Amino acid sequence: DIQMTQSPSSLSASVGDRVTITCRASQSISSYCNWYQHKPGKAPKLLIYAASSLQSGVPSRFSGSGSGTDFTLTISSLQPEDFVSYYCQQTYSTPPVTFGQGTRLEIK
């Protein structure tokens, strides 16, 4: 199975900050990386698919980049509603799809 190593596991930042979350795949996955936002008590929400494509309806402050083994999710200017958890996912080699361990974004 392909492992997705996500970092950091938690991150403290302030409203307006620019933050980056990274995910490293255990082998090359081309552009088969997706990013999700997960608010407590809610279903995960797709933010970015195919490494860099913004899902419809997602604010443009979210962006993704990378290919091969290294991927990043960037939030350009944090808003109060962004302080939740984020997960990467690979769909290159399925089954299984696998997820990163998650990053919890906290208010500094």
Next chain:
Amino acid sequence: QVQLQQSGPGLVKPSQTLSLTCAISGDSVSSNSAAWYWIRQSPSRGLEWLARTYYKSKWYVDYAVSVKSRITINADTSKNQFTLHLNSVTPEDTAVYYCARMETMVRGLSACDVWGPGTMVTVSS
């Protein structure tokens, strides 16, 4: 607008069977471009894929190795829904269970673009 609605008990006794249903609106369980997933989340395991089913001229199913001996996923075309059955549950199976649609987005790349609301399932006597 595609929506997934989950139903099933929130409390299951050890050794019994956990059964959850995901009803689909706005799409078809027989869609040629989608696969239908069960995923769970727990503090110890994070987000864990469990099973999928999809239709491409015939029905296919796949299961996670960790639960393969205990799990079944079924699609019901007459009700446009799919169901998870996980038997011989233990407290380790306590988690939030989600159904999701894995849709082909672009150039053959897929993502879970629609999720059910989640069902917190506790395994306890």
